[in-house]
Amino acid sequence: RIASYDGKNASTPLSKGNPDLTWEVAKTFDTGFNLGLFNRINMILDYYYKKNDDLLYNVPLDGSTGYDQQWRNVGRLDNWGIDFSIQADVVKAGKFKWNSNFQIGYNQDKVKRLPNAIYGDQILEEGCPHYEWYFKEWAGVDSNTGAAMWYLHDKDGNRTGTTKVYSQADRIRAGKASPDYVGGLSNEFSYSNFTLGIDLTFAFGHYNVLRSNRYDHDGVNNLNALQDLNQTRWMKPGDKAEIPIFIWGNTTY
Numbered sequence: 001r002i003a004s005y006d007g008k009n010a011s012t013p014l015s016k017g018n019p020d021l022t023w024e025v026a027k028t029f030d031t032g033f034n035l036g037l038f039n040r041i042n043m044i045l046d047y048y049y050k051k052n053d054d055l056l057y058n059v060p061l062d063g064s065t066g067y068d069q070q071w072r073n074v075g076r077l078d079n080w081g082i083d084f085s086i087q088a089d090v091v092k093a094g095k096f097k098w099n100s101n102f103q104i105g106y107n108q109d110k111v112k113r114l115p116n117a118i119y120g121d122q123i124l125e126e127g128c129p130h131y132e133w134y135f136k137e138w139a140g141v142d143s144n145t146g147a148a149m150w151y152l153h154d155k156d157g158n159r160t161g162t163t164k165v166y167s168q169a170d171r172i173r174a175g176k177a178s179p180d181y182v183g184g185l186s187n188e189f190s191y192s193n194f195t196l197g198i199d200l201t202f203a204f205g206h207y208n209v210l211r212s213n214r215y216d217h218d219g220v221n222n223l224n225a226l227q228d229l230n231q232t233r234w235m236k237p238g239d240k241a242e243i244p245i246f247i248w249g250n251t252t253y
Contacts, residue, residue, distance in 0.1 A: 015058070016067035024073070027051045032083075040089040049080040059115060075114040077130055081107035095192045104183035121209065122177055133174040133207055136166065146234030146245030180205025 032046035055075030061067050083105045091098035109130045116125045123134035139149040139162045150169035152161045157172050184201040234241035 013066065014068050016061060016065065016070040018070055018072060020073075021056070021071060022054055022073050024055050025053045027053070040092075041086065042088075043086045044084070046083045047081075048083070050078065052077045052079075055114070057114060076112040077109060077114070078112055079107060079109035079130075081105060097188075097190045099188045099190075101186045102183070103185075104181060106181055107178075108180070109178070123173065128173075129176050129178070131177045133177055133209065134171050135174045136169040136171050137174075141234050141239075141241045141244045143234075143240060144237050146239070146241065148244040175207035176205070178206055179203040 028048060028050045030046060030048045032044065035043045037043075053076045054073040055077060056071055056073060057075045058069045059072050059074060060069055083103070085101065085103040087101045088099070089097070090100050111124060111126050111128055111130055114124060114126060116123075118124070118134060119131075121133060121135060122131045124131060137151040137153070137159075139151045141147070142149055142164065145164075147164045148166070149162045149164055150166060151159045152163055152168070153170040153172055154160050163169055182201075182203045184199065186197065186199045189196045189198075232241055233243040234245045
């Protein structure tokens with residue numbers, strides 16, 4: 001790592017070597033069946049369980065060691081689920097054919113062993129799903145002042161009040177970042193030498209972060225463009241608004 005000392009360029013060790021590192025180990029159990037009907041329909045159902053052990057993790061070290069971190073085989077992550085698919089030749093009539101394929105997968109995972117850690121807006125913790133959103137909870141806009149508000153929480157995650165100072169708010173788990181279900185539906189229509197395909201994909205059972213809300217801010221990011229939100233932004237005392245008052249150079253955060 002590049003550093004400086006006494007006004008001169010220098011370098012310091014960042015990661016401590018580990019001669020005991022080994023390969024990560026994955027053990028998988030999979031079972032299922034395949035069913036065909038009328039030479040036109042094919043169905044596949046699979047159940048799987050995967051145990052990922054000895055996962056590599058960059059463990060933080062105490063500064064007294066002279067290093068910041070060390071790679072170690074300390075993690076275990078289990079995931080399991082069910083996959084189902086059905087494919088059918090819906091129509092076979094001369095030069096015209098219609099083929100349809102539907103798939104859906106259900107997946108769950110759990111951290112069995114790993115040092116707890118926070119990565120930006122996500123948290124990693126034993127006994128919980130792999131990566132959950134970890135945010136401060138929005139409490140709305142003060143109708144009298146137009147100030148943004150966030151909830152305060154106790155150690156059990158229960159709300160105890162609100163604050164208008166972002167740094168004082170507590171972060172809480174805000175839902176899974178990975179979906180419970182993913183799937184898709186595809187249809188292919190063909191006539192002679194012409195083919196038309198239509199595909200649809202879906203995922204649900206999780207939460208996404210809408211990054212565009214940075215344009216709905218209260219002035220902390222001065223260089224970001226503002227949307228025309230006058231109808232929902234706080235303008236005067238008594239307003240029931242969704243967007244707080246805009247103050248150039250706001251230091252709420």
